[in-house]
Amino acid sequence: MYHKEKSIQLKSSASALYNNLSVLRIGPRSLTHFTVVHANVVNMVSASWDGLNYSHRQLQSKEGNVATSSSLILQAAWCVLPARELLVLTSQKGIQMYESDGSIMVYWHALDSPETPTAQAVFARGIAAVQEKFVCVGVSSGSLLVFDVPSKGSNITLSEMLEEHKEPLTDLGSECSGSQEFIADLVSADDSGLLCVWKSGDDFQLLNKIPGFEVTCSSVKLWKGIVAAGYGTGQIRLYEAITGILHAEINAHARWIYSLDIAPFTGLLLSAAEDSLVRVWHLTLTPETNSVEIEHMYNECVTDTQICGAKFCDGDGYAFAVTGYDLSEIIRYTQA
Amino acid sequence: MSTRTLPLLVANLGGEMLYILDQRLRAPDLSDNRTVLTVIISAMFSKGFMEELLKPQGLYSHRAMRTLLTRLAHASIMRLNAASMDRLYELVVMAFKYQVLLCPRPRDLLLITFNHTDAIRNFVKHSPATVNQVDEVQRRLIETYTRLSEGEFQLIRQTLLTFLQDMHVRVSLFLKDKLQNPSGRFVLVTTGPVPHASDVPGLIRIFNRKGREVKRREFPAGGSYTSPMREGSFEMFGDRATRLGTNMYSVTPVADGKTSGASMNPSQHPKGTAEPNPMAKEELNLLARLMGGVEGQGNLSGDGAFQVNLFIAGQEEDGTGAPGEVEGEPFGVINIQATTDQLASTELARIAGEFAEDGERPDEPSSKGEDLLAMMDDL
Numbered sequence: 001m002y003h004k005e006k007s008i009q010l011k012s013s014a015s016a017l018y019n020n021l022s023v024l025r026i027g028p029r030s031l032t033h034f035t036v037v038h039a040n041v042v043n044m045v046s047a048s049w050d051g052l053n054y055s056h057r058q059l060q061s062k063e064g065n066v067a068t069s070s071s072l073i074l075q076a077a078w079c080v081l082p083a084r085e086l087l088v089l090t091s092q093k094g095i096q097m098y099e100s101d102g103s104i105m106v107y108w109h110a111l112d113s114p115e116t117p118t119a120q121a122v123f124a125r126g127i128a129a130v131q132e133k134f135v136c137v138g139v140s141s142g143s144l145l146v147f148d149v150p151s152k153g154s155n156i157t158l159s160e161m162l163e164e165h166k167e168p169l170t171d172l173g174s175e176c177s178g179s180q181e182f183i184a185d186l187v188s189a190d191d192s193g194l195l196c197v198w199k200s201g202d203d204f205q206l207l208n209k210i211p212g213f214e215v216t217c218s219s220v221k222l223w224k225g226i227v228a229a230g231y232g233t234g235q236i237r238l239y240e241a242i243t244g245i246l247h248a249e250i251n252a253h254a255r256w257i258y259s260l261d262i263a264p265f266t267g268l269l270l271s272a273a274e275d276s277l278v279r280v281w282h283l284t285l286t287p288e289t290n291s292v293e294i295e296h297m298y299n300e301c302v303t304d305t306q307i308c309g310a311k312f313c314d315g316d317g318y319a320f321a322v323t324g325y326d327l328s329e330i331i332r333y334t335q336a
Numbered sequence: 337m338s339t340r341t342l343p344l345l346v347a348n349l350g351g352e353m354l355y356i357l358d359q360r361l362r363a364p365d366l367s368d369n370r371t372v373l374t375v376i377i378s379a380m381f382s383k384g385f386m387e388e389l390l391k392p393q394g395l396y397s398h399r400a401m402r403t404l405l406t407r408l409a410h411a412s413i414m415r416l417n418a419a420s421m422d423r424l425y426e427l428v429v430m431a432f433k434y435q436v437l438l439c440p441r442p443r444d445l446l447l448i449t450f451n452h453t454d455a456i457r458n459f460v461k462h463s464p465a466t467v468n469q470v471d472e473v474q475r476r477l478i479e480t481y482t483r484l485s486e487g488e489f490q491l492i493r494q495t496l497l498t499f500l501q502d503m504h505v506r507v508s509l510f511l512k513d514k515l516q517n518p519s520g521r522f523v524l525v526t527t528g529p530v531p532h533a534s535d536v537p538g539l540i541r542i543f544n545r546k547g548r549e550v551k552r553r554e555f556p557a558g559g560s561y562t563s564p565m566r567e568g569s570f571e572m573f574g575d576r577a578t579r580l581g582t583n584m585y586s587v588t589p590v591a592d593g594k595t596s597g598a599s600m601n602p603s604q605h606p607k608g609t610a611e612p613n614p615m616a617k618e619e620l621n622l623l624a625r626l627m628g629g630v631e632g633q634g635n636l637s638g639d640g641a642f643q644v645n646l647f648i649a650g651q652e653e654d655g656t657g658a659p660g661e662v663e664g665e666p667f668g669v670i671n672i673q674a675t676t677d678q679l680a681s682t683e684l685a686r687i688a689g690e691f692a693e694d695g696e697r698p699d700e701p702s703s704k705g706e707d708l709l710a711m712m713d714d715l
Contacts, residue, residue, distance in 0.1 A: 191487025
């Protein structure tokens with residue numbers, strides 16, 4: 001179904017972090033941006049579609065206090081809003097937001113870090129753009145921060161702190177179908193496997209809580225009202241967001257899942273794990289019966305690699321890209 | 337990221353270091369190298385040191401970890417030259433990287449640590465005081481870590497993987513066993529048992545709105561997995577269920593290059609069956625005499641300290657085989673540089689002469705040892 005393309009070289013290797021690849025497709029400029037986190041640095045590569053031009057940029061995490069040790073980054077992801085795109089970095093010290101090409105930092109939010117380190121680690125992790133004007137970020141305390149983003153400029157403000165989770169947040173997924181017909185806008189996941197389903201607004205509203213079984217949910221997506229969640233046991237589960245009804249349970253991987261992605265136009269689902277495997281699935285909805293089907297489509301084994309990031313490069317799922325721990329390249333695959 | 341990684345890092349790297357020292361300093365009569373190991377273990381598991389490590393803090397740098405291990409090694413009267421220490425550090429880090437990478441579940445990191453502490457306890461079983469120290473530390477580790485969630489363990493593991501990132505030193509033992517590629521990357525197999533509490537991949541279950549399973553399908557998993565591993569024991573004593581973290585130097589690697597998922601090469605050879613070559617025997621006898629005759633070995637004074645060159649200069653770090661392995665490769669060369677005059681005996685001269693005849697590693701001038709000692713004092 002897919003064949004391997006030429007890889008993109010990175011300036012440094014990928015770190016073992018959940019969802020460690022973000023992709024932004026810029027149609028008007030025939031460019032695709034990729035970001036991969038390496039310790040306290042974000043490697044950004046922009047690739048032209050003709051495969052001839054690559055440009056690299058590196059962004060550092062903000063130190064906060066020069067005397068302390070360098071701040072490790074946990075995630076970097078693009079947030080696509082109607083009026084603008086922002087690159088968001090979450091680290092041990094706080095949250096940085098850049099213009100989408102990484103050229104200017106427009107906002108910095110510091111986390112409450114104690115003077116001396118505590119047993120409970122402090123960091124931010126989990127990034128999503130929600131609806132018209134929100135960027136949401138998760139925190140290790142369990143808080144979900146909601147930022148209000150104007151259509152331009154740096155007047156970004158912290159609008160709300162949602163306190164439903166008790167464990168560190170792992171990932172956020174916002175409704176990616178592009179349709180307004182679905183009530184749920186955002187799903188948040190944490191270390192205990194708890195999933196919270198939200199409706200956005202000036203006050204975010206909690207629609208549903210789907211319990212975990214003390215198994216970390218490391219990656220979560222929301223598409224057409226369906227939550228796709230990947231877990232530390234290697235399972236993928238599909239839930240109906242509003243009701244919490246379990247549609248399907250797949251024993252998908254032999255090791256911890258690190259990344260899920262959905263191609264919104266076709267319903268293709270991508271899963272990647274520490275077991276070296278990337279799998280492509282197909283989701284079909286039957287609106288009449290409100291039922292969901294999942295079918296396995298394809299496997300790709302990235303030899304001797306613990307995969308940490310996997311994303312489709314376009315809305316159809318025609319191509320996807322993969323990163324692995326200790327690997328200094330982005331491996332790409334396109335449909336044959 | 338995690339603020340609880342340092343105790344695990346030190347216990348595991350320290351454990352790997354002790355495995356190597358135990359193998360390299362092995363005398364036919366085990367009681368002689370015991371002193372060196374016991375002193376190091378006592379320093380490593382001292383209450384004050386461990387309490388410091390257990391305080392929430394970030395990871396140290398490689399430079400700092402290397403210094404820490406050097407200091408621990410030098411708690412005994414043994415002195416490792418810089419080249420030996422470099423290779424020793426690379427070996428222990430790569431061994432631990434292998435263990436962290438192949439760790440089936442993040443929580444199994446603790447089982448790997450306990451494999452190390454179990455072996456360390458065995459090294460000092462002749463010394464009840466030191467056994468107590470090890471026991472006390474293990475109790476603290478159990479107390480601190482067993483209540484952590486799987487997600488917190490994964491954070492610890494991810495923090496350790498950041499520390500271990502970009503290290504691809506080739507280790508002969510791993511290469512021989514086909515656990516590592518010539519590129520330095522470890523082999524990750526898609527076979528073997530799945531971790532405890534996971535399921536073998538391959539099953540899709542569809543449910544109706546009432547929660548009843550209505551369809552069940554299989555898909556090709558692209559690997560060859562078997563049923564879950566049993567859970568190891570997180571108690572003071574017990575079956576840890578994994579071979580990761582056990583002493584890989586105490587078994588002779590099997591030539592057929594068999595690999596396995598989470599477990600190391602299972603073949604066992606009893607210690608000391610291989611006939612040590614006579615040269616090694618002579619070297620170690622002299623070493624034993626030197627060590628036996630030294631008083632107050634806990635201090636760092638130059639008198640009576642001896643240098644040990646664990647690895648042949650210019651050769652890649654070598655973790656292979658039992659003493660006296662017959663492959664034409666000399667066993668880890670002990671280049672003894674006595675710094676006191678009385679030991680410049682005919683016996684020593686005779687042995688030195690034999691070294692020269694075999695064309696083995698070059699002589700090291702004794703001033704080099706003194707420079708190194710001075711340098712260590714400055715750290």
